[in-house]
């Protein structure tokens with residue numbers, strides 16, 4: 480028997496509730512690798528899956544946790560053997576398949592990657608899906624050329640934003656962090672942000688499709704009006720990596736920045752990334768994300784803290800990265 484955060488649904492009221500309880504190996508879903516989970520984390524999607532489901536969870540009871548890192552306990556796949564350290568993000572684990580909020584997880588070997596050299600399992604989950612996605616966004620910007628001038632990072636004090644800020648600063652870029660929490664300014668500067676932009680400065684609709692060319696690129700975790708404004712402020716030929724929708728799924732924009740300034744809007748998906756690109760992103764994380772800055776982002780937690788943290792992240796109240804020690 481081992482501990483898991485199990486979400487159950489009351490069929491009559493339709494309400495879900497999440498509690499830590501004991502489950503057994505026999506309860507685990509099908510898969511060819513069983514992992515002794517060491518750490519998991521809390522991403523925005525986890526907030527949905529711990530709570531009302533957000534249309535992501537198909538059946539109950541459910542064990543959420545969209546990512547985890549740990550040690551292989553048993554494997555029927557040649558690529559992994561007991562004792563191997565592994566990381567999992569994406570593939571709808573924690574949504575349609577049971578996830579990392581348990582002391583054990585059983586998954587498909589195709590979904591795993593070996594723990595990257597230079598990271599331990601705790602650091603890998605301090606990065607987690609949010610940080611992995613931030614790296615994918617930076618790589619996409621690089622592939623299209625980052626222009627001179629500050630790179631805008633929206634939702635900067637959140638998970639994606641914090642990691643993007645630290646990586647971009649370490650790569651030598653000026654970083655302008657947009658935050659709705661002015662009290663996080665010192666934190667963002669400690670990660671390497673050179674400029675703090677108040678959320679309300681860039682969150683309002685403007686009737687002008689083009690504004691002053693200000694940013695050399697943008698990692699956007701917010702979407703909605705903020706993404707639309709950012710598109711109109713990017714320098715000629717620059718790019719915006721669209722990662723998230725913390726502020727809304729709409730895009731009240733015009734095509735003018737694409738047509739008159741050759742601006743690129745780059746879509747970033749972490750869930751279905753091919754294996755080779757996952758390896759490339761994790762290698763870049765180990766090389767380009769300073770571990771002291773990663774440490775400064777960490778808020779430790781246990782399985783019992785998850786219901787509260789899930790609610791907090793949906794309200795945009797989690798700073799940096801939560802690392803859940805499931806043991």
Ligand code: NDP
Pocket residue numbers: 521522523524608609612633634635636637638639640657658659660663678700701705721722723724725726727747748749750792793794795796797799
């Ligand atoms: P967090 O909650 O940690 O960060 C989101 C941040 O956005 C908040 O901290 C806050 O930053 C800002 N924010 C929240 N609400 C609003 C609002 N209404 N208007 C403007 N800004 C707001 O979440 P994550 O970093 O884990 O994820 C960020 C987004 O990226 C989510 O939408 C998530 O679903 C998405 N995502 C997408 C992935 C992909 O594969 N494409 C993978 C991982 C995440 P501040 O307080 O600094 O303003």
